[in-house]
Amino acid sequence: MPNTTTTLASLAADLDSGATSARKLVEECLAKISDASGEGSRAFIHVDKEGAIGAADAMDRLRKAHAVPSPFAGIPVSIKDLFDIKGQVTRAGSRALEEDCTPAGADAPVVARLRRAGFIVIGRTNMTEFAYSGIGINPHYGTPKSTWNRGVGHVPGGSSSGAAVSVADGMAHGALGTDTGGSCRIPAAFNGIVGFKPTQRRVPLDGGVPLSSSLDSFGPLARTVQCCATMDAVLADEPELPVLQPRPVRGMRLAVPTTVALDDLDDEIAKTFERALETLSRQGALVERIEVPEFLDVGAMNAKGGFAASESYAWHRYLIVSKGDVYDPRVHVRILRGEGMSAADYIDLLGARKSFIAHTEARIAPYDALVMPTTANTPPKIADLADDKAFATQNLRALRNCTLINMLDGCAISLPAHREGEVPVGLMLAGAAGRDRCIFELAAGMENVIRG
Known part of the structure; x- marks a missing residue:
């Protein structure tokens, strides 16, 4: 069962007291990612080792100077491969965007907000291609196994598959995912952690490859409710990070x-x-x-493919013409359902x-x-x-x-x-x-x- 005792709050306290450092936290996560017996090679599509270590050292220096941007500065988090990270190609879990694509010129706003709070981006996590499934299988980059009965091999849930596994296995202490039909909540459920889907309008969708502009939302996966609330507040650019007052069960x-x-x-x-x-x-x-x-x-609303098929087809229709042969066939066929939907x-x-x-x-x-x-x-x-x-x-x-x-x-x-x-x-x-x-x-x- 995933560790629920190490939280963002406990890590912040350890950083503040000197019991740990950002450099140590990053190195521990990197060691778990590179462990050949673990799921790191399937949970991550790209690991930014040098960038993460450099950011950790910077946060440790700022902490010594009492100048960290938030109590959580120095804590490593993972980013779903759907989001732009400056200088990197956003693949969205696909081979279709792997070649001939220009690296992002800027971080997505949600990534920039996490960095501004001092969180350290440790790498890009694997996902269902173009976020179009709740199962989490990826034929291009492998499929990370759920924490459940790992020797047998169960699906991690999708589409934020690597995000959930990265947190559950301690390869990151929080993860940025997306949720169009459950893509934060399903992998959280399949891996024994917490996943949150915010009200869509609270978190900007810029800088993320869309599945459905009507249904997409960007949210966190983490070990506890408070961890998710903390990350959610950063993603929504709320000025004060919340310390939740749990509602008494009696009377709910x-x-x-x-x-x-x-x-x-x-x-x-x-x-x-x-x-x-x-x-x-x-x-x-x-x-x-x-x-x-x-x-x-x-x-009935989804009978012809719904918002996901129609809106994803609008985004993919030209890319499919040139790169459709490298799409996951199960994703390809679902996107093409949108071709048959009329404006009416x-x-x-x-x-x-x-x-x-x-x-x-x-x-x-x-x-x-x-x-x-x-x-x-x-x-x-x-x-x-x-x-x-x-x-x-x-x-x-x-x-x-x-x-x-x-x-x-x-x-x-x-x-x-x-x-x-x-x-x-x-x-x-x-x-x-x-x-x-x-x-x-x-x-x-x-x-x-x-x-x-």
Whole structure:
């Protein structure tokens, strides 16, 4: 089970006291990345060893001069390969962008904000090609294994696959990911860590290769709720980094949607989720099961490919002509679904989403949060997904619940709900747009309770 005792706050305290240094933290992460018995070669596409060591030394000098930009200066984090980093080529997990592409002239705003706070970029993490899957398999750069039953080999979740593994294995102490249909939350759930999807408008999307401009959001993966809240505040350029006041479990008003979200759950998912609900109820939470009929509309909205297919095709249509033969075939075919969508289809989709958001927000307004399993499935075996039909089935099961919240334009967090030795299971708390702080406080109040 991933280490949850080493947090951004504990590392900041160790740096402040002199118990460790930025140089030491970076060297420890680099050693884990280069360990031949580990997942570093599959979790990372590029490791900036020299740059990270140079930045660490600079932060150590600033700390001695009492001039660090934040208490977290000197802590190594990983960056998903979807983001621009000055002087590097942004591959987005693809071979199509590997050749003949100009290195980025500037950091993406979210990368620049992490650097400005003193976080050290240790490398670029692997991902599903162009972020188009919730499974995490990459035929070009390899597939990092989930922390679960690693000797067998289970998928890490996608699309921020390497991001989650980098944190779970201690190769970084936080990670920058993206979430269009669960790409922060799914890999967090499959690796026993925390992943957060913010309200989209809070974090700028510039400098990241888009999947869907309507649904994309940029968020953190880390070991605890407070770690994610700290990184989220930096990404959103909020002036004060939050110290969360955990909401008491007693009195929490939680709605469990019985429509769609509880369908076809793996036995381990259902068992762990129900155990978590029972624990919350015993601690005084008010847990109510409600129908959310609006969730039935999401399948229809995605029937022709939805926003992801139409908007990704608009971005890829010229690149596919010249480089389509090097795309992952499973990604290629999903993007091409957008070719068949008309402008009228897209306008209808915009209208349907607007109505969906209005009606769903009204239905969930009496509650502090929705609570549901992050995924319907536990991490499938990599070997079992060689068949395209099996892949498609498991991919949809991984994405289904998370996608509901992206379509809502909401915010959500995935918390580990399993006990030590059990298969990883994520519990998702979600709310309407702008409820980010509330979701963090609720999550902080229950993260150490739900595994009891």
